[in-house]
Amino acid sequence: MSRTLMSGNEAVARGAWEAGVVVGVGYPGTPSTEVLENLVGYEGVNCQWAPNEKVAAEVAAGVSVAGARVLVTMKHVGLNVAADPLFTQAYAGVGGGLVYLVADDPSMHSSQNEQDTRNYAAAAKVPILEPSDSAEALEFVKRAFEISEHYDVPVIVRTTTRISHSKSMVEVGEREERDIPEYHKDAGRFVMMPANARVRRVDLARRLNELETCVESCPENRVEMRGTELGVITSGVAYQYVREALPDVSVLKLGMTFPFPEALVGEFAAKVERLAVVEELDPYLMLRVKALGIEVMETGLPQIGEYSPGLVAAAFGAPEPELREPITDLPPRPPLMCPGCPHRGVFYALHRLKAVVTGDIGCYTLGALPPLQAVDTCICMGASMGMAHGMELIGSAEKPVVAVIGDSTFAHSGLTGLLNMVYNGSKGTVMILDNRTTAMTGHQGNPVSGVTLAGDPAPAVDLEALVRAMGVSSVRMVNPHDPGEVYHVLKEEVAAEHLSVIVAKAPCALLVREKADPFAVDEDACVKCGRCINLGCPAISKDPQTSRAVIDATICVGCGLCVKVCKSDAIVPSGAACDIGGRWS
Numbered sequence: 001m002s003r004t005l006m007s008g009n010e011a012v013a014r015g016a017w018e019a020g021v022v023v024g025v026g027y028p029g030t031p032s033t034e035v036l037e038n039l040v041g042y043e044g045v046n047c048q049w050a051p052n053e054k055v056a057a058e059v060a061a062g063v064s065v066a067g068a069r070v071l072v073t074m075k076h077v078g079l080n081v082a083a084d085p086l087f088t089q090a091y092a093g094v095g096g097g098l099v100y101l102v103a104d105d106p107s108m109h110s111s112q113n114e115q116d117t118r119n120y121a122a123a124a125k126v127p128i129l130e131p132s133d134s135a136e137a138l139e140f141v142k143r144a145f146e147i148s149e150h151y152d153v154p155v156i157v158r159t160t161t162r163i164s165h166s167k168s169m170v171e172v173g174e175r176e177e178r179d180i181p182e183y184h185k186d187a188g189r190f191v192m193m194p195a196n197a198r199v200r201r202v203d204l205a206r207r208l209n210e211l212e213t214c215v216e217s218c219p220e221n222r223v224e225m226r227g228t229e230l231g232v233i234t235s236g237v238a239y240q241y242v243r244e245a246l247p248d249v250s251v252l253k254l255g256m257t258f259p260f261p262e263a264l265v266g267e268f269a270a271k272v273e274r275l276a277v278v279e280e281l282d283p284y285l286m287l288r289v290k291a292l293g294i295e296v297m298e299t300g301l302p303q304i305g306e307y308s309p310g311l312v313a314a315a316f317g318a319p320e321p322e323l324r325e326p327i328t329d330l331p332p333r334p335p336l337m338c339p340g341c342p343h344r345g346v347f348y349a350l351h352r353l354k355a356v357v358t359g360d361i362g363c364y365t366l367g368a369l370p371p372l373q374a375v376d377t378c379i380c381m382g383a384s385m386g387m388a389h390g391m392e393l394i395g396s397a398e399k400p401v402v403a404v405i406g407d408s409t410f411a412h413s414g415l416t417g418l419l420n421m422v423y424n425g426s427k428g429t430v431m432i433l434d435n436r437t438t439a440m441t442g443h444q445g446n447p448v449s450g451v452t453l454a455g456d457p458a459p460a461v462d463l464e465a466l467v468r469a470m471g472v473s474s475v476r477m478v479n480p481h482d483p484g485e486v487y488h489v490l491k492e493e494v495a496a497e498h499l500s501v502i503v504a505k506a507p508c509a510l511l512v513r514e515k516a517d518p519f520a521v522d523e524d525a526c527v528k529c530g531r532c533i534n535l536g537c538p539a540i541s542k543d544p545q546t547s548r549a550v551i552d553a554t555i556c557v558g559c560g561l562c563v564k565v566c567k568s569d570a571i572v573p574s575g576a577a578c579d580i581g582g583r584w585s
């Protein structure tokens with residue numbers, strides 16, 4: 001045993017490895033992504049990105065049925081995609097331990113919504129563990145495998161952004177090497193047709209009954225008695241905030257929150273004069289405590305967004321804990337497409353086309369921001385094509401409708417949306433922005449880019465051939481760094497009476513290891529038209545004195561997009577090769 005500093009994500013990976021996990025599988029999504037990126041570094045674990053969370057959960061189901069321990073990872077919205085296998089796997093049960101690591105994102109630091117995964121655990125009838133720091137992340141993952149195998153059920157470990165990304169001390173141990181038993185067919189358990197499912201549904205109730213006994217005395221649920229005036233029931237990172245803000249109150253710290261430990265809660269409530277619940281997101285614990293007929297004091301704590309020690313202290317009229325003052329004079333850094341981003345030229349063309357753009361999720365969602373403001377919708381991964389088709393059905397949009405989707409998102413959940421357009425005779429236009437990577441979450445490989453999680457080459461799907469095979473007759477390839485070409489192809493395709501797919505292929509600017517010489521503005525030639533500024537490139541700004549464009553040579557990567565949109569040939573090579581710290585070689 002030795003002690004070391006780890007983030008929650010690193011600790012989850014370590015816990016899985018120590019538990020003898022043989023396979024780790026998932027789909028990237030902040031704040032969960034680094035779990036598999038760390039697990040892949042351990043000996044004896046095969047780690048893979050799947051095209052989406054449902055496939056990942058099904059791969060995990062296969063590993064488990066084959067008798068080995070498996071970890072499947074995703075962010076909270078990923079569980080919407082993987083919910084189908086999870087709900088029925090709960091009936092079927094497991095072979096080797098099956099643990100879902102699901103990372104919630106209160107305050108939506110990098111997500112399109114806030115979801116509380118505890119509701120899923122209750123709905124799917126599977127136990128859920130909520131670690132409060134990295135040490136518990138490691139321990140709870142190991143426990144989750146034991147619980148999974150002992151109670152024959154998948155187990156969810158729920159983290160939140162602060163747990164996933166904060167570092168704290170953990171005790172690391174050795175790996176438990178486990179034999180994989182010989183496979184025996186058990187169709188009664190694993191073929192969930194109605195006759196078998198009815199039997200397993202009843203059996204799941206039995207397993208849950210046993211788990212209900214377990215939660216009352218398991219070490220993950222503990223009472224910390226200090227005084228009797230106030231008691232707080234809490235879980236996850238909220239426990240840390242309570243300890244910091246209210247160091248003298250008694251706490252019922254719940255590590256396993258489904259099934260809900262009714263007797264333990266009743267006993268704790270009986271010991272204190274006033275009882276409060278402190279939990280981020282939904283009133284999951286609160287409703288269950290109230291359902292027991294126990295009075296819970298009003299704190300006024302919100303059910304939206306992240307908490308902090310200060311917020312918890314204020315809710316109880318306690319002094320604000322002393323924290324290091326936040327640095328307030330940092331320059332604002334709004335999210336922007338990078339200099340040289342291949343998506344920029346596409347959105348410049350779409351803006352010019354005045355199209356209604358049904359967008360999707362990825363770096364290209366930033367095309368919604370000023371100055372391009374070229375995206376009309378973004379709901380969830382894969383929605384762009386279904387929404388474009390829906391708008392086409394109503395036919396009220398005076399402008400052309402174009403669906404825009406990234407390569408990773410297309411592989412994740414775009415294929416069925418396109419198939420629907422083919423099947424239902426759409427005459428719409430779809431753009432696939434193939435930047436050869438899953439850029440938004442940090443450059444993970446995917447089936448289009450053809451790189452595995454371990455960094456090995458994999459077959460890269462031929463998008464053009466795939467789309468043609470799906471029945472799309474008009475498939476065009478364009479260079480996204482040439483907005484003129486993109487615009488003209490788009491114009492032709494939106495006017496045509498057929499479904500078309502336009503693939504814009506160029507690598508993410510951060511994958512390009514060569515930086516061309518930066519450009520500069522020829523002051524005499526600049527007519528102050530603002531066309532280059534309207535690209536929204538971080539390297540280009542307007543000189544407040546002269547109103548002319550200026551290019552910051554330390555940021556410009558020499559992609560030349562601004563040269564292409566300038567009508568007065570005022571953007572010229574600066575001749576100043578510059579060193580920006582070795583990112584580009």
Ligand SMILES: Cc1ncc(C[n+]2csc(CCOP(=O)(O)OP(=O)(O)O)c2C)c(N)n1
Pocket residue numbers: 027028029030075077078081111112361362363364381405406407408409410435437438439440441
């Ligand atoms: C269901 C779901 N899973 C994962 C995510 C996290 N996520 C957001 S965008 C994205 C993929 C972006 O890749 P791509 O479509 O290739 O676009 P790029 O960022 O490369 O432009 C992922 C994994 C999510 N928002 N929703």
